[in-house]
Amino acid sequence: MLSVLALTSVVLLSLASQITAIVVYTSWEKHALVGSDVRLSCSFFSWHWTSPDVTFSWQYRPDGAKEGISIFHYGGGVAYVDNKGPFRDRLEFVGNPSRRDGSILIKELDFSDNGTFTCDAKNPPDIVGHSSSVRLLVFEKVPVQAGVVTGAIIGVVLGLLILIVAIYYLMRFLVARRVFSLSMSKHGKKGKGKEGTQQKQIPKVPPVFISF
Amino acid sequence: MLAILLATIVLHLTDLIILFISTCANAWRTDGVRNYHLWYDCTQKNGEADCSGTSDADWLQAVQALMVLATIFCLISFIFFLCQLFTLVKGGRFFFTAVFQVLASLFVMSGAIIYTVMSPEVKNDNDAYGYAFVLAWLAFPLTLISGFIYIVLRKKE
Numbered sequence: 057m058l059s060v061l062a063l064t065s066v067v068l069l070s071l072a073s074q075i076t077a078i079v080v081y082t083s084w085e086k087h088a089l090v091g092s093d094v095r096l097s098c099s100f101f102s103w104h105w106t107s108p109d110v111t112f113s114w115q116y117r118p119d120g121a122k123e124g125i126s127i128f129h130y131g132g133g134v135a136y137v138d139n140k141g142p143f144r145d146r147l148e149f150v151g152n153p154s155r156r157d158g159s160i161l162i163k164e165l166d167f168s169d170n171g172t173f174t175c176d177a178k179n180p181p182d183i184v185g186h187s188s189s190v191r192l193l194v195f196e197k198v199p200v201q202a203g204v205v206t207g208a209i210i211g212v213v214l215g216l217l218i219l220i221v222a223i224y225y226l227m228r229f230l231v232a233r234r235v236f237s238l239s240m241s242k243h244g245k246k247g248k249g250k251e252g253t254q255q256k257q258i259p260k261v262p263p264v265f266i267s268f
Numbered sequence: 269m270l271a272i273l274l275a276t277i278v279l280h281l282t283d284l285i286i287l288f289i290s291t292c293a294n295a296w297r298t299d300g301v302r303n304y305h306l307w308y309d310c311t312q313k314n315g316e317a318d319c320s321g322t323s324d325a326d327w328l329q330a331v332q333a334l335m336v337l338a339t340i341f342c343l344i345s346f347i348f349f350l351c352q353l354f355t356l357v358k359g360g361r362f363f364f365t366a367v368f369q370v371l372a373s374l375f376v377m378s379g380a381i382i383y384t385v386m387s388p389e390v391k392n393d394n395d396a397y398g399y400a401f402v403l404a405w406l407a408f409p410l411t412l413i414s415g416f417i418y419i420v421l422r423k424k425e
Contacts, residue, residue: 202324209333214340 078102078185080177085191087198088165095150096190098158098175102182108133111178112151112158116143118171128160142168165194269424276421279414280349280369284342286407287376291335295398297387303398305387306332327386334379335404341372342411349418356423366418373411380404 079101088094098112111131117124127138128147135149137160146164151157158177162169169192176187296305301312305328310319322328345368352362383401390396 202321203329205326205329206333206336209330210336213333213337 076103078177078179078182080175080185080188082173082175082188082190085193087193087195089198090165090167090194090196092165093161093163094165094192095159095161096173096175096192098151098160098177098188099156100158100177100179100185102156102179104179104182106154106156107180109180110153110156112153113176114158114160115174115176116141116171117174118168121171124172124174130158162192165192167194170194272421276414276417277349279410279417280342280346283369283372283407283411283414284339284346286403286410287335287339287342287372290376290400290403290407291339293398293400295400296383296404297401298394298396298398299391300394305383305398306335306400325386327382331379331383334375334382338372338375338379338407338411341368341375345369345372345415345418353423358423360423362418362421362423366415369411369415369418373408373415376404376411377408380408 081099081101083097086094086096096114098114109132111129113126113130114128115124116127125141127141127143128149129136130149130151130153133153137147137149138144143162146162148161148163149159150161151159156177156179158175172189172191174187174189177185291306294306294308294310295303297303303310305322307322308319309322310317312318345365348368349362349365352360352365356362380401383404
């Protein structure tokens, strides 16, 4: 009975690892300022343990180009960075393959670095899977996102309004309490009388008039 | 007396409606079949509207915020007016109503001025200002007059 259970579980696991493929994760878009450094992160999910033969490879396709070029490869425990292409001397491997992190760091960005970076990870025997792409956008000045300024202005003004109203009522409350505690013995009866007459008035549409 | 009250209320409600339409309608500029600003950029194609968001420009977001704030303040001042109508002492002035209405008029004035100064140049003959822009400029003097009326208005009897 136990052996049957063990056998079925092993068979299921092996089947599962064949059905599910490796899944590679990168960011969707990266915004960066010209001249700064940007870290492109790449990770993967796989049912297998991280193999010592795990490989990471990065490809770069400029905006408008049809083909991409290889700029980074990690395999057999060694990282190979670009030494001929557009990222020569600017690329650094900052990932940790044993923790499934294949991130790279690109330094001193320029406007010509706009494009799509594709990360492909392989974890033998789990080699079937899609690669993932991250778009790099290089700006001179980071743009304000839609709605941030709008929301900020509305929030600040309404917040100030609520603050002023709260302070006003707080001041009134405090003054009323101080006055109340100081002159409670003298005006106690007078206050009760005034309240009674006010409550008896029938509310109706009051007329208004203009006076300067 | 009742006539003054009714006229004031009608003016205030007209202001509110104009501000709502000007803020919510997406017709500050038109270019033939295309109407854009304040919120979307829509083009009419065979009866269908093909819309995308407007640019992220800071001045446009400021105009959006100011128009929304003007509408909110006009609404608050109307609620205050109805409140103060029943709770004000005799001979009292509608101070808070006036303050909020004047603030609303200042906000709509700032929004209309910023839009007029910063909106892109007229590109061709069809490019013109839309009705929402005209309504925004109309809302400014109406709300200002309404605010001044509330400053001089007193509760009688």
